[in-house]
Amino acid sequence: MSLEVQRQEYYRELAGQNLSPLWLSLHNLVTESPRPSIVPAIWKYDEMRPYVMAAGELITxxxxxxxxxxxxxxxxxxxxxITQSLYAGIQLILPGETAPSHRHTQSALRFVLEGRGAWTAVNGERTTMSPGDFIITPSWHWHDHGNPTLEEGGEPVVWLDGLDIPLVASLDAGFAENHVAKEQDVYKHEGESFARFGYNMTPVRHRSADPTSPIFSYPYERSREALDKLYRFEAMDEYDGVKMRYINPTTGGWAMPTIGTFLQYLPAGFAGKTYRSSDSTVYTAVEGSGTAYIGDAVFKFSPRDVFVAPSWYPVRLEADAGEDVVLFSYSDRPVLEALGLLREARA
Structure with missing residues (x-):
């Protein structure tokens, strides 16, 4: 019997014992660089919007x-x-509607794309939503959404949802629960969390083991102001323009333990240099139009479009002439950073 025949027989016997020879798969398990299964992609908001609004006619x-x-x-x-570790969705709430209260172990973010006046309630406090606002619903916190009636001035409101659903699923750590009431009790004043933690101050005896930021709503107007001032006062990064990350003000760490969130400004005509990073990133344009070069893909983007860059793909961002660009993005960077797996390369 030849050696090859003996090997094949050996491998069949291993399979019957739920065993596998590492030497046949090592090259696929330990690679020289990431081999993401996801690909660069873009979703044009003007093309998605009719389907989003049609959903509002078909289901409450x-x-x-x-x-x-x-x-x-x-x-x-x-x-x-949308990536190997992150989820993205476009959510619609119409005037007079309520998305019922529930909670889950997955952490979630909302980034408002269109419309004003709807609200999100988290942990007994409501926040009114406006375009560009970044809102957090932390792991295992009750949350619901609502919208005033037409008579009260309500209008359709659309936002981008980002969650760590695939990551939590890979760990078999998903739990969920529906609230007994349609809406949770609201017992805090709107803006209370921001008043406590949003001014580089914190109540003197505040103690919390929660890794998520105690601010659950970051208003766009304040974040945008920070970008403007940094652009005027500091040298611009050749790769990112002016890029900031949202933080937990009580720790200085990430606003969310599993999802990094960012806001960046590219002045009109900005042509960034190429970089790579081992975190996979989801972008949406808030203001302005430009071009994203991701690997061999070339995406022209406009406000509210969503695009994704896989791990270790070369990325370069440009702003159109005459148009300043603001991008919101989120990625799995906090997880990679905590595990010592984050790598970056700048050309």
Missing amino acids: AEEAVRRVLVLENPGLPGKSS
Whole structure:
């Protein structure tokens, strides 16, 4: 019997014992660099919006629990994932509707794309939503959404949802619970959390083991002001323009333990240099138009478009002439950083 025949017989016997020879798969398990299964992709808001609004005619927010269209990466069909560790969706709430209260171990962010006046309630406090606002619903916190009636001035409100659903699923750590009431009790004044923690101050005896920021709503106007001032006062980065990360003001760390969130400014005509990073990143344009070069893909983006850059793909960002650009983005950077797996390269 030849050696090759003996090997094949050996491998069949291993399989019967739920064993596998590492030497046949080592080259795929330990690679020289990341080999992401996701691919660069873009979702144009003007093309998505009719489908989002049609969903509002076909199903109520209460029926759906969350009326959302999931952005599925073409490299992960059927996985409800935009990256290997992150989820993205476009959520709509119409005037007079309430998305019922629930909680889950997955952490979530909301970034408002269109409309004003709807609210999110978290931990007994409501915040009114406006375009560009970044809002957090921490792990295992009750949260619900609502919108005033037409008579009260309500209008359709659309936001980008970002969650760590794939990451939590990979750890088999998902739990969820529906509230007994449609809406949680609101017992705090609107803006109370920001008053406590949003001015580089904190109550003197505040102690918390929660890794998520105690500020759950970061208003766009304040974040935008910070970008403007840094652009005037500091030298601009050749790769990122002016880029800041949202933080937990009580620790100086990430605003969310599993999702890094960022806001960046590219002045009109900005042509960034190419960089790589081991975190996979989801972007949405807040203001202005430009071009994203991700690997071999070239994406022209406009306000409210969403695009994704996989791990270790070369990325370069440009702003159109005559148009300043603001981008919001989120990634799995906090997890990679905590595990010592974050790598970056700048050309």
